[in-house]
C-alpha cells in the first residue's frame with residue numbers, strides 16, 4: 001500500500017468532507033437559502049469561441065445500433081477496436097452531448113435539450129477532443145459545439161502523447177486515436193445551485209460519459225474513464241480560464257486491445273503546450289464566483305506527475321462494506337438475457353430519453369427493474385485504484401409487479417435485492433427527494449450511495465470526485481436502461497442525511513451521491529430529432545431558458 005502522501009489526500013475531515021457536509025440539503029437549508037434566480041443574468045448553455053478556425057462535423061453518421069442494455073454494460077475487449085474517422089467522432093459527440101430535442105415555449109423562445117440530462121438544464125459540461133489525424137480531421141485539440149455541430153480548433157498537431165503524460169503516461173490515452181476531455185464551466189450551474197453545484201459537475205459529466213461509453217461500445221470502440229491527471233496541465237492544454245472552468249475527466253476512445261499494457265513513451269519537454277487564451281462570448285452579463293466550489297476542487301488537485309502516479313497506484317484492499325446481515329427476504333434479479341441485434345437499440349434509447357415530468361400510477365415489472373439494476377451497475381471502467389465500484393444501490397419500491405413494496409439494498413454479489421423493510425414508503429420517497437411530487441409518483445426511487453469515509457481514506461479528496469462521477473455514470477445508464485424498456489426516469493436531488501437515516505442500519509455508513517425515480521411516464525413522450533441542428537450564433541445566444 002502507498003500511503004496518501006500529502007495534504008491533498010488527507011482523508012476524512014478533509015476539504016472534500018467539509019464541502020460535502022456544508023452542501024447537504026435539509027429542510028432548514030432549503031427553506032432558509034434565500035437565493036433568488038436572476039433570470040436576466042442566466043448563463044448561456046453554449047460556449048461560442050469568437051476567432052478560432054471552425055469545421056462543421058458531418059451529419060450523415062451511423063446511429064448506435066447495438067442493443068441498449070448490452071451497450072451500457074459492456075466495453076469491447078478482446079479484439080482491436082474499429083477504426084475511427086470524423087464520422088464516428090460525430091456520432092460519439094452527438095449521442096453523448098448533441099441537441100436531440102427542441103421545445104418552443106410561448107413568449108420565451110426555443111429551448112434545446114440534449115442527449116444526456118443535466119441538472120436544471122443548465123449544461124455546464126463542455127467536450128474537447130484531443131486526437132491524432134483521423135480520416136476527415138487533422139490531428140489537433142478541438143472544442144465541440146453542440147449548437148452548430150462543429151469543432152473549433154484550439155491547437156494543431158498531435159497532443160495525444162502529451163495528454164497521456166499528464167495522466168501518468170497512461171498507455172490507453174496515447175494509443176487512442178482520440179480522447180474526449182469533459183470540462184465544467186462553473187458559473188453555468190452555480191448561477192442556480194451555488195456551492196452545491198460542484199457536485200453537479202460530476203453528475204452532469206457522469207451522465208454524458210454514460211452515453212459516450214455506450215455509444216463507443218456500440219461502435220466497437222474500446223473506451224475508459226481517467227480521473228487521475230495533472231489538473232493545471234490539462235486545463236492549460238485546453239486553454240481553460242483559471243477559476244472559471246476545469247477538466248474533470250478524460251475518456252480515451254478506440255485504443256486497440258493490445259495497447260493497454262504498453263508504456264506510452266517518455267514525456268519530452270518540447271511537448272509542453274504554450275499557453276493559449278482563446279476568446280469566447282461571455283456566458284452572461286456578470287459572473288459571481290463560488291469560492292467554496294473552487295476550494296473543494298483545488299483541494300483534490302494533482303499537481304505533478306508523481307502525484308498522479310501515487311494516486312493512480314495507491315492500491316489498498318478496501319474492507320468489505322459493513323452491511324447488516326442479509327435479510328431473509330431476498331429477491332433474485334429477474335433480468336432478461338439480451339441479444340446484441342435485438343431489442344431497442346441505443347440510438348432509440350437516447351433519442352427517446354427526456355426526464356419524465358409525471359409518472360403514471362401503472363406499475364413497472366420486476367423484470368424491468370431487474371434489467372435496470374443489473375445492466376447499469378456492471379463494468380464501470382473508471383480504473384479506480386481501490387476497487388471496481390464505489391457504489392451501492394438502495395431503493396424504495398412503490399409499484400413493481402413481482403416485488404412487494406418496501407425498501408431494499410441491491411446485493412451485487414448474489415444478484416438479488418435484499419428487503420430491508422416491507423411497507424408503503426411512497427410518501428417517504430417523495431419527501432426524501434426534496435418533497436417533489438414527481439418522485440412520490442415514481443414506481444421505484446433508486447439511491448446511489450457510497451461509503452464516503454472509506455473513499456476519502458483510500459483515495460484522498462480526489463475520491464470525492466470519483467464517487468460523484470461514478471454516480472453520474474450509473475444514473476446515466478439507469479436513464480438509458482429505463483428508456484430502452486419503454487419506461488421513464490428522472491434524476492433528482494435529495495435530503496442527504498434523511499436518506500442515510502431511512503435506509504439505516506444497513507446504510508448507516510453510507511452517503512447518498514445521486515438519486516433517480518423510474519416508472520411509466522404519465523404522458524406520451526415526444527421522440528428526438530435524428531439529425532443534429534446547426535444553430536446560428538444568435539440562436540445559441542437566445543436558447544437559454546430553464547425550467
Ligand SMILES: Cc1cc2nc3c(=O)[nH]c(=O)nc-3n(C[C@H](O)[C@H](O)[C@H](O)COP(=O)(O)O)c2cc1C
Nearest residue numbers: 113114117118119120121203354355490491492493
Ligand atoms: C443529476 C440530476 C439531478 C436532477 N434533479 C432533478 C430534480 O431534482 N427534479 C427534477 O424535476 N428534475 C431533475 N433532473 C432532471 C433535469 O431537470 C433534466 O435533466 C433537465 O431539465 C434536462 O431535460 P431532459 O433530461 O428532459 O433532457 C435532474 C437531472 C440530473 C441529471
